[in-house]
Amino acid sequence: MGRRTTARGTRRWATTRPALTVALGCLLLAGCGGGYEPAGPFREQAENPPPQVGPPVESSPAPVPGEPSTPGSQDEQEGDPAVVATDLAVPTGIALLPDGTAVVGERDTGRLLQVFPDRSPAQELMTLPGVDSTGDGGLLGLAVSPTFAEDGLLYAYVSTATDNRVVRFPLGGTPNPVLTGIPRGEVHNGGGLLFGLDGTLFVGTGDAGDPALAADPASLAGKVLAVDVFGQPAGAGPVYTSGHSDVTALCTGDGEQLYATDEAPTGADELNALQAGSSYGSGGTAPVLTVPADEGGLGGCAAAGPYVFLGALDGQRVLIVELDGAGVPVEEPEPFLAEEYGRLRSLALDAQGALWVTTSNRDGVGTPVEDDDRVLRVQPPSAGGGSPL
Numbered sequence: 216m217g218r219r220t221t222a223r224g225t226r227r228w229a230t231t232r233p234a235l236t237v238a239l240g241c242l243l244l245a246g247c248g249g250g251y252e253p254a255g256p257f258r259e260q261a262e263n264p265p266p267q268v269g270p271p272v273e274s275s276p277a278p279v280p281g282e283p284s285t286p287g288s289q290d291e292q293e294g295d296p297a298v299v300a301t302d303l304a305v306p307t308g309i310a311l312l313p314d315g316t317a318v319v320g321e322r323d324t325g326r327l328l329q330v331f332p333d334r335s336p337a338q339e340l341m342t343l344p345g346v347d348s349t350g351d352g353g354l355l356g357l358a359v360s361p362t363f364a365e366d367g368l369l370y371a372y373v374s375t376a377t378d379n380r381v382v383r384f385p386l387g388g389t390p391n392p393v394l395t396g397i398p399r400g401e402v403h404n405g406g407g408l409l410f411g412l413d414g415t416l417f418v419g420t421g422d423a424g425d426p427a428l429a430a431d432p433a434s435l436a437g438k439v440l441a442v443d444v445f446g447q448p449a450g451a452g453p454v455y456t457s458g459h460s461d462v463t464a465l466c467t468g469d470g471e472q473l474y475a476t477d478e479a480p481t482g483a484d485e486l487n488a489l490q491a492g493s494s495y496g497s498g499g500t501a502p503v504l505t506v507p508a509d510e511g512g513l514g515g516c517a518a519a520g521p522y523v524f525l526g527a528l529d530g531q532r533v534l535i536v537e538l539d540g541a542g543v544p545v546e547e548p549e550p551f552l553a554e555e556y557g558r559l560r561s562l563a564l565d566a567q568g569a570l571w572v573t574t575s576n577r578d579g580v581g582t583p584v585e586d587d588d589r590v591l592r593v594q595p596p597s598a599g600g601g602s603p604l
Contacts, residue, residue, distance in 0.1 A: 277332075277569030277594040297593045299571075300330045300337040301586035306573040307406070307514075308357030309561040309590075310369060317563065317571055318369060318386070319590055322353035322578070325373065327386070330590050332569070337590075340386050347376045352399060355379075355406025355463070360444070361414050372406045372418065379404050381418055381446065394446040398436040400424040407439070407465035407475060407516075415449045416442050419462025419475055426480075429458050429496060437496075439465070439475055439489060450491070458494035459487075464526070464561070468518035472542065474503070476513035476525065484511035486525065488542055504536060504544055515562035517570065524551075524595065528558040528575055535595065551596060556589065557581050570595045 278296040300306075300319065308320035317330045318340065325346030328337045346354050352374030360368035360383070367385045370393065379397035382390040393416075397405070400423030407419025422429040422437035429437020432454065439462055441455040442448055460478040467473055473489040477496075485495075485502035493500045506513060508529065515526025515533075525534040525548070532553040537545045552559065557576040564570055572591040576583040 276567060277592045296334075297591045298586070298589050299332060299334050299592045300328070300590035301588075303328070303337075303573075303588040303590065305353075305575055305578045306588050306590060307561055307575070308354055308371060308408075309563050309571055309573055310357040310359045311563050311565050311571070312359060313363060315565065317565075317590070318357060318359075319573065320354040320357050320371065322355065323348040325354045327357075327369075332565075332592055341384075341388075343371060343373060343382070343384075343390055345373070345375050347374050349374075349376075350401035350404070352379070352404045355404060356408035356419075358408040358410055358416070361410050370408060370416065372408045374399055374404055379406075379420065381408070381416070381442075383444070392446070393444070394418060394435075394440070394442055396435060398423040398425075398428060398434060403437075403461040403478070405459075405462050407462045409465040409467065409473075411467070411473070412471055414444065416444060417455065417465050417473065418442065419459070419465050421461040421463075422459065426460070426496070429460065430494070432457070438462075439473075441491075455491055456487075456489050456493050456495060458496035458499045460496060463514050464516035466516035466518045466523065466562075468523055468538065469521060474516055474518060474523060476516050477502075478513075479505060483508050484513040484527075486513070486516075486523065486536065503538070503542060504548070506530075506534065506548075510534065510548075512558070514560040514575070515572070517562040517564045519564050519568070521545075522595075524562050524564070524570060526559045526562045526572065528560055528578075528580075531556075531558055533559055533562070533570070533572065533595075549596075552591075552593070556591060557584070557587070564595075565592075568595075569593065 305322040306319045307322040310318045320327050325343035327340045330337045354373050356372035358370045368383050370383045379399045380395040381393040384390040397420050402424045403421030405419050405421035409417045418440040428434040437459045438454050439456045440453045462475045464476045475487045477485045479485045480497040484506040486504040488503050510530035512529030514528050517524045521538050523536040533551040534548040536548045556574050558581040560575040561573040569592050574588045576587040
């Protein structure tokens with residue numbers, strides 16, 4: 216079921232030991248082949264030079280939740296120091312720029328804003344055309360080009376009226392199609408988007424509400440795809456893994472192991488350690504972690520060292536998972552920011568070790584408060600290599 220719903224049965228935590236291979240070679244794909252021609256309402260146009268989006272920002276250490284602000288400081292005068300942006304409409308995609316700022320996308324409107332770690336007012340950059348937010352669709356993922364310093368390009372996973380697709384664009388410029396024809400439904404539209412170290416673009420899709428599509432090798436639904444920056448297949452495929460229900464987020468951990476959040480066939484949620492060519496879901500490769508329904512609704516993923524951070528919408532928290540050398544959880548996940556900011560979705564870790572988090576309280580399921588939706592920048596409890604909590 217879609218990430219806007221919460222009616223799931225309560226289940227116990229479950230951690231299982233998949234046959235993991237965390238070697239760098241399982242992630243580094245080479246080569247490409249033909250077979251995809253971009254099609255649809257986005258026509259190929261010149262990618263205009265990106266506009267100036269603000270001076271580089273010197274990031275300060277992120278505030279630690281619960282720490283009092285200095286008396287008389289700007290933090291005390293202007294409220295919660297962890298909140299770096301307010302009054303957004305369901306911020307879903309988040310991408311960190313080299314200057315230390317973030318670009319945040321609104322799911323329903325397709326609007327992109329630049330958010331600053333020093334809590335300067337967010338700046339509206341552009342609105343992506345043709346975004347259709349029917350069901351759980353919309354602007355669902357963002358990624359920064361691995362050569363952003365040279366090309367200024369961002370990539371977005373968006374729903375249109377006819378499909379889900381990946382587009383690329385300079386900030387303020389024209390979006391051009393990269394990969395089109397991903398099946399679109401009322402639910403399970405996916406949205407995970409991540410560049411690997413070798414420049415491979417990994418795309419997490421959903422089964423569009425039809426589980427049979429996830430097992431169909433001819434369909435792009437219910438897959439993690441591996442393509443190059445032009446949408447051409449990378450490595451052996453474009454299909455990297457299959458059998459998924461709704462891959463809303465992707466992240467990489469130790470050894471560049473690729474992880475995906477997904478909804479389990481039981482209605483709970485899963486964290487999967489992906490292996491090229493493997494199938495997941497019912498009867499497939501076992502997940503690293505199964506999250507109970509009332510703690511789940513996973514919509515975000517970030518990783519550093521042995522820790523994986525998961526944004527949980529229904530759980531209204533960030534879950535911190537510590538993995539051992541074999542990629543198995545050391546213990547049950549620890550909650551972070553539990554019920555402090557409502558439904559938490561997209562995550563990103565910056566160069567200072569701070570965790571960026573978007574809330575999702577105006578999505579039709581949450582209970583918004585004044586200033587929702589918000590973007591947070593906080594110091595996670597595992598920063599500096601210590602124990603999570």
